[in-house]
Amino acid sequence: MIQIGNEAGFTPFPVALNNPPTKFSVQFDANGNPIGSTLKYNLLLAPAERADIIIDFSNVPAGSKLILYNDAPAPFPVGDPLLDYFTGDPDQTLFGGAPSTEPGFGPNTRTLMQFQVVNGRGAADPAAMNLLETLAVNGGATIGNLVNSLSPKLEKLEARKAVQVRDLTLNETFDDAGRLIQMLGTNKVPSTAPDGTLQFGLPYDADPTDVVRRGTTEVWRIFNTTGDTHPMHFHLVNLQVLSRQPFNVAGYDGVPEFTGPARLPDLNELGWKETVRMNPGECTTIIMRFDVPNIPYHVPVSPRTGGYEYVWHCHILEHEEHDNDATVDCDAVKRFTKTVCQRTNEKATRQLGGLLFSRENSSNGRQSPPKLSGEIL
Ligand SMILES: [Cu+2]
16 A cells, blocks of 8 residues: 555655555453554544555455455544444443444444455556555655656755744643533643643633744644644644654643654655644644735635634544634634543553553543553663
């Protein structure tokens, strides 16, 4: 399987995924049910991320039927069995979940699509396909000149040209009804909870905190203090991912203490993006240039700010609809929300990006914040 593009266009070079094909060992929950691995995968996509991929079926016999299968735990990465739907899954109505899924019916979050392989027809694949495969398999990144002759040359934004570095936060707290919600915020502390917890999150209708200038380039360091990976989606601009780095969530007071080295984005995240996975316990650093297009009609300014408001938000719909959004005022951006998970006395542990996360749900149905419980060396 070769990826040649994402939601924002071509990747700088073709990327071979899971090559040569390997059968992954999966993780298991406390009841022995298989749950997906968050460390090894063919293609990891969060909501709103897209991939243009080429799959070579030439060695698969005609008549074969193959299933495109999703084994990503949800919420990612720790997962909750209540949100894992498949044929013959256990009846979870006693725990507030769904009844067992019968064959031929949904919901089913694992079985996505069936491929039926038939004999090839028409002309053979052009030779360029073989070259593409060779490039991808041999590591396109190391064959720069040849690759650039095949694919569009993509500009690489340079951090040194940024006029501003902003520190922003992904947060979770509880709403008035006791439900877990997610909010975007800055690194400034707008309030302190009764238990002394620092609250960075701002509601969606708060005034924009970030005013950007047309045409300028900015670097945003976004600290995920929640237990989930959030696919953050940006309106107005595309972006490039610079790095991910673990930080001390429990001790975060607006000034980060990094707990490990930064690492580069995955190969299929290079080039332009408009939705980026932001993992729990990590600072995801992105760079954007706010090139606002000229349009041949009048757009009224926001009566609230007198500028133009644009949104960045989590693309998990439940989070998006629950204040995980923020507006940016251009000459603008702002906030975000989260998953309600109410299993009781459940402890879950998952690995992601070399880090180990765990989360425990208390008997009152409230979910503890994620704890970084270790580092995998
Ligand atoms: Cu989210």
